Amino acid sequence: xxxxxxxxxxxxxxxxxxxHVILVxxxxxxxxxxxxxxALLGGxxxxxxxxxxxxxxxxxGERGEVxxxxxxxxxxxxxxxxxxxxxxRGVIQVMExxxxxxxxxxxxxxxxxxxxxRDGKAAIAETLAKVYDYFPRLKTRRKSQxxxxxxxxxxxxxIGRALMANPRMVLLDEPSMGLAPQIVDEVFGIVRRxxxxxxxxxxxxxxxxxxxxxxxxxxxxxxxxxVVMEGAAKDLAINExxxxxxxxxxxxGRKSFRDIKHYRRRxxxxx
Amino acid sequence: xxFFLETLIGGLMAGMLYSLVALGFVLIxxxxxxxxxxxxxMVLFAALxxxxxxxxxPQWLGLESAALANVLAFLAAGAVMFLVAxxxxxxxxxxxxxxxxxxxxxxxxxxAYILEGIGGTLFGSDIYKIDVGMPKEPVMILEHxxxxxxxxxxxxFVAASIxxxxxxxLALFFQKTTTGRALRAVADDHQAAQSIGIPLHRxxxxxxxxxxxxxxxxxxxxxxxxxxxxxxSTVALRxxxxxxxxxxxxxxGAIIGGLIIGVGEKLSEVYLGxxxxxxxxxxxxxxxxxxxxxxxxQGLFGEKIxxxx
Ligand SMILES: Nc1ncnc2c1ncn2[C@@H]1O[C@H](COP(=O)(O)OP(=O)(O)OP(=O)(O)O)[C@@H](O)[C@H]1O
Ligand SMILES: [Mg+2]
Numbered sequence: 313x314x315x316x317x318x319x320x321x322x323x324x325x326x327x328x329x330x331x332h333v334i335l336v337x338x339x340x341x342x343x344x345x346x347x348x349x350x351a352l353l354g355g356x357x358x359x360x361x362x363x364x365x366x367x368x369x370x371x372x373g374e375r376g377e378v379x380x381x382x383x384x385x386x387x388x389x390x391x392x393x394x395x396x397x398x399x400x401r402g403v404i405q406v407m408e409x410x411x412x413x414x415x416x417x418x419x420x421x422x423x424x425x426x427x428x429x430r431d432g433k434a435a436i437a438e439t440l441a442k443v444y445d446y447f448p449r450l451k452t453r454r455k456s457q458x459x460x461x462x463x464x465x466x467x468x469x470x471i472g473r474a475l476m477a478n479p480r481m482v483l484l485d486e487p488s489m490g491l492a493p494q495i496v497d498e499v500f501g502i503v504r505r506x507x508x509x510x511x512x513x514x515x516x517x518x519x520x521x522x523x524x525x526x527x528x529x530x531x532x533x534x535x536x537x538x539v540v541m542e543g544a545a546k547d548l549a550i551n552e553x554x555x556x557x558x559x560x561x562x563x564x565g566r567k568s569f570r571d572i573k574h575y576r577r578r579x580x581x582x583x
Numbered sequence: 584x585x586f587f588l589e590t591l592i593g594g595l596m597a598g599m600l601y602s603l604v605a606l607g608f609v610l611i612x613x614x615x616x617x618x619x620x621x622x623x624x625m626v627l628f629a630a631l632x633x634x635x636x637x638x639x640x641p642q643w644l645g646l647e648s649a650a651l652a653n654v655l656a657f658l659a660a661g662a663v664m665f666l667v668a669x670x671x672x673x674x675x676x677x678x679x680x681x682x683x684x685x686x687x688x689x690x691x692x693x694x695a696y697i698l699e700g701i702g703g704t705l706f707g708s709d710i711y712k713i714d715v716g717m718p719k720e721p722v723m724i725l726e727h728x729x730x731x732x733x734x735x736x737x738x739x740f741v742a743a744s745i746x747x748x749x750x751x752x753l754a755l756f757f758q759k760t761t762t763g764r765a766l767r768a769v770a771d772d773h774q775a776a777q778s779i780g781i782p783l784h785r786x787x788x789x790x791x792x793x794x795x796x797x798x799x800x801x802x803x804x805x806x807x808x809x810x811x812x813x814x815x816s817t818v819a820l821r822x823x824x825x826x827x828x829x830x831x832x833x834x835x836g837a838i839i840g841g842l843i844i845g846v847g848e849k850l851s852e853v854y855l856g857x858x859x860x861x862x863x864x865x866x867x868x869x870x871x872x873x874x875x876x877x878x879x880x881q882g883l884f885g886e887k888i889x890x891x892x
Contacts, residue, residue: 368778370774370777370778373777395778395780396777396782398780405778411772413775413776414772416771420767424764424768425779427765427779428779473779474779
């Protein structure tokens with residue numbers, strides 16, 4: 313990516329406060345290029361989900377609010393839009409924990425994803441066929457009530473449902489949560505194909521650093537509501553600190569990033 | 584045998600109307616998690632609007648045909664109910680997103696009082712009549728099958744048919760249309776629905792409109808039977824035991840619960856009445872509901888929280 317092209321999504325030092333008092337994001341900045349796969353990494357409570365909600369504007373329903381900073385989609389400010397308006401602009405979030413509609417069948421779940429579309433039944437049917445192509449498991453379970461399908465199938469259903477809106481960008485929150493390793497691989501493999509073949513941009517929030525870095529091209533590491541490190545995924549994957557603190561490759565055991573690197577991080581925030 | 588069947592059919596027909604009222608509760612509860620205490624007030628308000636418009640409209644337009652006047656009055660009352668739905672969403676629900684169930688319940692209690700107040704002011708508080716030409720005389724059917732045939736109340740029969748038709752239309756609407764599917768999605772998980780771009784405000788407006796139409800039909804039916812007066816708002820109380828029995832989240836539950844209570848009332852009145860004194864009809868439903876609250880609080884068909892990890 314060259315400096316000249318504007319990124320698809322540009323987030324500039326945002327601050328997020330829940331319930332008017334709980335300051336959760338303390339100046340987070342990052343950008344996502346058109347057609348990229350960008351990962352937001354970090355442990356429990358680092359602020360990954362909050363960051364995604366700030367972009368998709370699902371914060372308001374959680375009594376959260378962006379109090380500082382800017383969020384721009386192709387140079388258009390989007391902080392004040394409703395989630396529905398963002399879906400119309402091609403940005404959709406797949407929530408952490410999948411959130412399928414339990415009493416609806418898999419196919420009905422997928423069809424609800426097309427709610428905002430106005431391009432007609434035929435176009436929607438075409439997208440549905442495409443989603444079934446990417447997720448053949450969903451096709452075999454299309455008549456089942458979503459609540460009774462497996463965790464992997466529900467994750468696929470949640471992603472497929474988002475794809476039904478014909479998005480340009482998917483905010484994918486913790487897709488690996490609670491899934492067996494080979495299912496995680498399958499899901500990430502499909503994400504990669506969607507990215508390469510359909511040109512869908514992904515912003516991925518993951519605790520599973522190892523997996524995420526294998527499939528993303530760029531990563532940001534969040535800790536305590538701040539970006540503490542960023543870089544190309546392949547560089548992060550071989551970075552000693554990342555290895556030690558997030559990939560569990562250390563012999564010393566897990567420590568917080570802040571223990572040793574405090575001085576360096578502080579320098580970064582100030583710069 | 585003939586007498587038993589007569590009682591049974593009478594019970595089924597009365598039950599269909601209970602189902603209709605119960606449906607009003609279920610629709611709103613499913614889509615927004617709000618137990619709508621104002622359902623009764625909506626029935627009264629809609630019936631008042633219908634009764635007044637059906638006398639005003641012929642005066643305003645100089646109409647001769649009573650049928651046309653009734654149709655226009657029905658449409659006007661429907662429009663009024665849509666306006667109510669819009670105002671409720673705009674002025675109340677929108678500001679209470681994500682609040683506790685108790686807060687929302689209190690809010691609908693407030694809506695009930697406001698509707699009763701405004702209804703009295705706008706439409707007056709006399710007793711009015713709704714005459715939509717319901718047949719009043721009973722008929723005999725199946726005379727060659729039973730000795731003496733079955734005596735059926737035609738008015739109840741028409742009312743039950745209308746209620747059944749409305750219920751069937753609603754079921755189709757929920758199962759087959761895009762909007763109906765979105766309504767069910769919101770009922771299941773409103774956050775997820777929001778995340779895929781379903782605007783909750785619009786959905787809430789739509790369910791309150793639907794509940795308004797249900798209230799209007801119930802109001803017209805009960806109003807033409809009993810006259811439109813303040814006590815009509817307590818008709819909705821009849822829906823309460825039905826939703827307890829059928830489950831607050833189940834549309835089939837509302838229908839079957841209504842039928843069970845209708846039949847139970849009539850049969851117990853006729854067959855138990857002589858043994859333990861009459862008036863069973865009045866408390867039967869509540870007793871049955873009480874038993875259910877003790878034994879099966881989610882109701883016959885209440886949705887299980889499907890929980891799997
Ligand atoms: N609705 C809310 N109200 C108040 N505080 C919240 C809310 N949601 C999240 N938080 C707080 O914000 C902080 C960041 O949470 P967030 O969910 O963004 O973290 P995360 O990085 O997604 O963590 P995880 O990996 O566990 O999902 C946490 O301390 C959390 O307690
Ligand atoms: Mg999270």
